[in-house]
Amino acid sequence: xxxxxxxxxxxxxxxSDPLLEALGRIVGAAHxxxxxxxxxxxxxxxxxxxxxxxAVVRPASTAExxxxxxxxxxxxxxxxxxGGHTSLVGGATPDDSGEAVxxxxxxxxxxxxxxxxxxxxxxxxxLALRKVQDAARDAGRLFPLSLGSEDSSTIGGNxxxxxxxxxxxxxxxxxxxxxxxxxVTPEGEIWNGLRGLRKDNSGYDLRDLxxxxxxxxxxxxxxxxxxxxxxxxQRTAFIKLATIExxxxxxxxxxxxxxxxxxxxxxxxxxxxxxxEHQLPDERLPFAAEPKAERSYVLLEVSDGxxxxxxxxALERVVGSAIENGIAIDAVIADSLAQSQALWRLxxxxxxxxxxxxxxxxxHDISVPISQIPQLLRTTEAALQQRxxxxxxxxxxHVGDGNLHYHVARPLAQDESHVAEHENDIRALVHRQVxxxxxxxxxxxxxxxxxxxxxxxxxxxxxxxxxQRIKHALDPHGxxxxxxLLQG
Amino acid sequence: xxxxxxxxxxxxxxxSDPLLEALGRIVGAAHxxxxxxxxxxxxxxxxxxxxxxxAVVRPASTAExxxxxxxxxxxxxxxxxxGGHTSLVGGATPDDSGEAVxxxxxxxxxxxxxxxxxxxxxxxxxLALRKVQDAARDAGRLFPLSLGSEDSSTIGGNxxxxxxxxxxxxxxxxxxxxxxxxxVTPEGEIWNGLRGLRKDNSGYDLRDLxxxxxxxxxxxxxxxxxxxxxxxxQRTAFIKLATIExxxxxxxxxxxxxxxxxxxxxxxxxxxxxxxEHQLPDERLPFAAEPKAERSYVLLEVSDGxxxxxxxxALERVVGSAIENGIAIDAVIADSLAQSQALWRLxxxxxxxxxxxxxxxxxHDISVPISQIPQLLRTTEAALQQRxxxxxxxxxxHVGDGNLHYHVARPLAQDESHVAEHENDIRALVHRQVxxxxxxxxxxxxxxxxxxxxxxxxxxxxxxxxxQRIKHALDPHGxxxxxxLLQG
Numbered sequence: 001x002x003x004x005x006x007x008x009x010x011x012x013x014x015x016s017d018p019l020l021e022a023l024g025r026i027v028g029a030a031h032x033x034x035x036x037x038x039x040x041x042x043x044x045x046x047x048x049x050x051x052x053x054x055a056v057v058r059p060a061s062t063a064e065x066x067x068x069x070x071x072x073x074x075x076x077x078x079x080x081x082x083g084g085h086t087s088l089v090g091g092a093t094p095d096d097s098g099e100a101v102x103x104x105x106x107x108x109x110x111x112x113x114x115x116x117x118x119x120x121x122x123x124x125x126x127l128a129l130r131k132v133q134d135a136a137r138d139a140g141r142l143f144p145l146s147l148g149s150e151d152s153s154t155i156g157g158n159x160x161x162x163x164x165x166x167x168x169x170x171x172x173x174x175x176x177x178x179x180x181x182x183x184v185t186p187e188g189e190i191w192n193g194l195r196g197l198r199k200d201n202s203g204y205d206l207r208d209l210x211x212x213x214x215x216x217x218x219x220x221x222x223x224x225x226x227x228x229x230x231x232x233x234q235r236t237a238f239i240k241l242a243t244i245e246x247x248x249x250x251x252x253x254x255x256x257x258x259x260x261x262x263x264x265x266x267x268x269x270x271x272x273x274x275x276x277e278h279q280l281p282d283e284r285l286p287f288a289a290e291p292k293a294e295r296s297y298v299l300l301e302v303s304d305g306x307x308x309x310x311x312x313x314a315l316e317r318v319v320g321s322a323i324e325n326g327i328a329i330d331a332v333i334a335d336s337l338a339q340s341q342a343l344w345r346l347x348x349x350x351x352x353x354x355x356x357x358x359x360x361x362x363x364h365d366i367s368v369p370i371s372q373i374p375q376l377l378r379t380t381e382a383a384l385q386q387r388x389x390x391x392x393x394x395x396x397x398h399v400g401d402g403n404l405h406y407h408v409a410r411p412l413a414q415d416e417s418h419v420a421e422h423e424n425d426i427r428a429l430v431h432r433q434v435x436x437x438x439x440x441x442x443x444x445x446x447x448x449x450x451x452x453x454x455x456x457x458x459x460x461x462x463x464x465x466x467x468q469r470i471k472h473a474l475d476p477h478g479x480x481x482x483x484x485l486l487q488g
Numbered sequence: 489x490x491x492x493x494x495x496x497x498x499x500x501x502x503x504s505d506p507l508l509e510a511l512g513r514i515v516g517a518a519h520x521x522x523x524x525x526x527x528x529x530x531x532x533x534x535x536x537x538x539x540x541x542x543a544v545v546r547p548a549s550t551a552e553x554x555x556x557x558x559x560x561x562x563x564x565x566x567x568x569x570x571g572g573h574t575s576l577v578g579g580a581t582p583d584d585s586g587e588a589v590x591x592x593x594x595x596x597x598x599x600x601x602x603x604x605x606x607x608x609x610x611x612x613x614x615l616a617l618r619k620v621q622d623a624a625r626d627a628g629r630l631f632p633l634s635l636g637s638e639d640s641s642t643i644g645g646n647x648x649x650x651x652x653x654x655x656x657x658x659x660x661x662x663x664x665x666x667x668x669x670x671x672v673t674p675e676g677e678i679w680n681g682l683r684g685l686r687k688d689n690s691g692y693d694l695r696d697l698x699x700x701x702x703x704x705x706x707x708x709x710x711x712x713x714x715x716x717x718x719x720x721x722q723r724t725a726f727i728k729l730a731t732i733e734x735x736x737x738x739x740x741x742x743x744x745x746x747x748x749x750x751x752x753x754x755x756x757x758x759x760x761x762x763x764x765e766h767q768l769p770d771e772r773l774p775f776a777a778e779p780k781a782e783r784s785y786v787l788l789e790v791s792d793g794x795x796x797x798x799x800x801x802a803l804e805r806v807v808g809s810a811i812e813n814g815i816a817i818d819a820v821i822a823d824s825l826a827q828s829q830a831l832w833r834l835x836x837x838x839x840x841x842x843x844x845x846x847x848x849x850x851x852h853d854i855s856v857p858i859s860q861i862p863q864l865l866r867t868t869e870a871a872l873q874q875r876x877x878x879x880x881x882x883x884x885x886h887v888g889d890g891n892l893h894y895h896v897a898r899p900l901a902q903d904e905s906h907v908a909e910h911e912n913d914i915r916a917l918v919h920r921q922v923x924x925x926x927x928x929x930x931x932x933x934x935x936x937x938x939x940x941x942x943x944x945x946x947x948x949x950x951x952x953x954x955x956q957r958i959k960h961a962l963d964p965h966g967x968x969x970x971x972x973l974l975q976g
Contacts, residue, residue: 116859164687205650205693470697
């Protein structure tokens with residue numbers, strides 16, 4: 001791993017590089033730059049990795065992607081596919097060997113087709129997620145994938161990482177929203193699997209193999225995605241509960257009472273909530289924070305196909321009964337779009353802001369069976385306190401999917417170098433607890449570079465061997481996104 | 489392919505066969521029989537294939553399955569996994585070489601766990617689908633997979649073929665209902681992927697690779713499946729429409745009006761409906777059949793989380809507005825469970841009965857994008873009439889998923905040998921039309937043996953090559969269910 005300063009002082013690539021000239025003949029010279037001239041392609045989103053690349057090339061079409069890959073395969077040059085470059089695990093950043101060529105998909109940004117009778121949209125990989133949502137809305141439909149980086153992440157990256165987000169509870173992960181794919185293989189062939197079919201049992205499921213493979217098996221260049229009716233009404237509630245067990249009881253009632261209308265069920269644990277109040281005193285919070293660490297808060301959203309009134313009544317009925325039955329302590333139901341946006345802002349913006357002000361955290365993107373969440377929170381906290389007394393845990397996340405973002409911060413008496421020093425041990429401790437409860441150490445962000453070396457500790461040798469066999473079968477020369485997901 | 493008479497006269501296997509003895513030491517001698525003594529394991533459900541097998545072995549646990557497979561792998565003996573043996577494409581029947589051993593999963597029939605907070609059930613592969621449904625209902629939940637053979641097909645077979653059925657529109661195929669799998673590999677190792685996780689992006693999607701692989705990559709021995717709230721009310725309507733275009737217009741209105749409450753949308757085309765009236769005059773049909781072949785009929789079901797009254801009102805609103813707007817001609821809404829069951833009986837039982845009485849049909853299990861269904865029906869009918877004048881087409885199916893069961897029957901002036909003689913040409917004609925419209929020649933039944941040799945005509949060489957590479961990577965000695973799905 002090099003750092004930014006080193007990269008900046010490295011010598012410029014030779015502009016008469018015959019590889020760059022060959023690539024320029026395919027995509028036009030203006031769309032090939034030496035790696036050194038494209039620093040934004042070399043530093044990951046969290047600024048933990050600074051890589052080098054021989055070139056960054058920007059093809060404009062699937063045919064050009066295929067031709068570029070054929071050229072690189074002929075030279076034996078590794079390929080790093082890149083979309084919005086928003087990976088949280090360094091999945092789209094080249095390593096520091098300087099050998100790889102980054103293929104940016106951002107010029108593949110067309111909406112190829114909208115089929116209203118089939119409820120599908122076909123888009124190219126480089127289109128920003130927000131623009132996919134917009135195109136669906138312009139057609140009177142909903143494309144429900146929604147996540148923090150939706151303005152800058154591309155649908156190709158969402159597919160490569162099987163992105164999750166806040167509506168998985170109702171609509172599933174990116175995988176569940178995808179009917180067909182177009183993929184350029186490591187040999188530069190084009191697999192046209194852009195089928196708009198809801199049922200197709202005619203062979204192995206190549207689609208789902210490429211989805212979530214993080215660019216290590218091929219380059220996704222386009223996808224046919226499912227659309228849904230737009231909800232007629234959305235209502236948001238914010239609920240305070242005494243314990244995490246009560247959160248699960250509320251989730252059960254909400255699943256039963258709302259069915260498919262339940263589109264978000266997000267947990268904020270007491271300490272994470274209290275930190276927002278402490279660090280961002282100007283934000284108006286629905287409730288005053290309380291000293292009891294066991295307090296939990298839930299942001300709940302229903303999306304109704306009938307009417308505002310129907311949504312409001314359902315929400316009042318379910319939340320009201322939860323309070324009557326002692327499951328919830330108190331609740332606010334947003335009366336206006338502005339109130340609803342403020343509640344979402346707390347979840348999507350303020351949590352991260354408050355932690356950023358507090359200092360460095362060690363993040364974990366974990367999942368367990370929903371039933372194991374109370375156990376996970378309790379045993380992990382206890383184990384952390386025993387080993388690293390005073391560390392603070394800020395946890396929140398998509399509890400309806402069993403997915404928590406579990407952030408460990410310094411003891412108040414220490415500075416942030418404390419957790420940085422212990423990062424590896426803290427990660428190992430948290431990941432062991434997760435694994436013991438049947439969970440995953442990467443729920444929605446993927447493995448990329450930052451968890452690659454963790455996998456062998458948490459997967460069985462058999463599972464790793466099966467993955468290696470698939471990698472070797474589909475990328476026999478190992479040129480696709482090397483060093484990501486799997487060890488060499 | 490041999491026939492039943494030949495198989496019956498074949499000589500009995502040698503009962504001192506050392507292989508059978510070795511298998512008997514693993515599972516108990518009572519659970520190993522020579523193939524000749526287990527004829528039900530050798531003839532497929534549609535009685536088109538009669539195979540032979542060296543033995544049929546019935547392990548009682550995953551560990552026994554693994555040990556049996558290791559033993560067979562050591563001998564280099566092919567393995568045919570078998571559940572309820574209800575494949576419609578010969579997918580679970582051994583070939584006639586007599587070399588293979590059939591592994592019956594039917595003794596693996598336990599419910600291993602129900603996790604209500606996680607909304608999951610973990611079951612073994614040999615459990616009949618009906619019993620999975622029952623176990624879910626006993627726990628106060630819904631397992632929504634539902635299909636004609638649910639009493640006898642096993643969940644392992646449903647998984648191996650990614651079974652579809654009548655509620656795919658709302659809940660998806662078997663794939664979409666599955667969170668985790670346990671699989672015995674062709675080397676006899678056990679992959680424990682029984683994760684109850686809704687989000688897990690920690691490597692390649694092995695789960696979805698095994699699902700739908702028809703026993704050619706390994707043996708699924710258990711699965712963790714998703715559960716849903718039971719609907720509070722279900723309402724069924726039967727609707728008559730002038731044309732297939734109106735069916736799509738009604739589908740759009742139903743998706744918009746019911747959202748996730750729309751749980752079935754089944755098409756019966758005019759000629760198929762008229763045949764029921766003609767062949768089964770004692771059945772009381774909702775409407776008299778009409779001579780216009782363009783007439784279409786839709787069985788529509790809504791599943792409501794609120795109340796009977798809410799379901800009824802929604803159904804009356806949507807169906808009423810479709811009639812007012814000229815989309816539908818007429819409709820009946822079932823007033824009682826008995827009426828609803830009668831409508832479902834028409835769809836699930838009477839259609840098949842009437843065609844059975846009429847004589848042999850050439851069946852096709854096809855899908856296209858929903859928007860292409862009118863085009864598919866028109867152009868295929870025209871092409872068939874030009875080439876085989878007078879043939880009759882009985883089509884019905886899950887139009888909300890783009891999936892039709894398209895059956896071609898003899899001209900009235902001919903006997904059934906007419907279509908039998910032309911079977912290959914009829915299939916090729918229909919499959920070419922489907923492929924030209926971006927469809928699949930196997931929507932939900934799988935490929936098995938009967939469509940194996942069709943695939944090369946309808947998939948690209950690249951897709952077939954990718955599938956072969958995966959097969960070779962995961963089953964390098966080619967012992968898993970040979971001759972199914974892929975050519976040798």
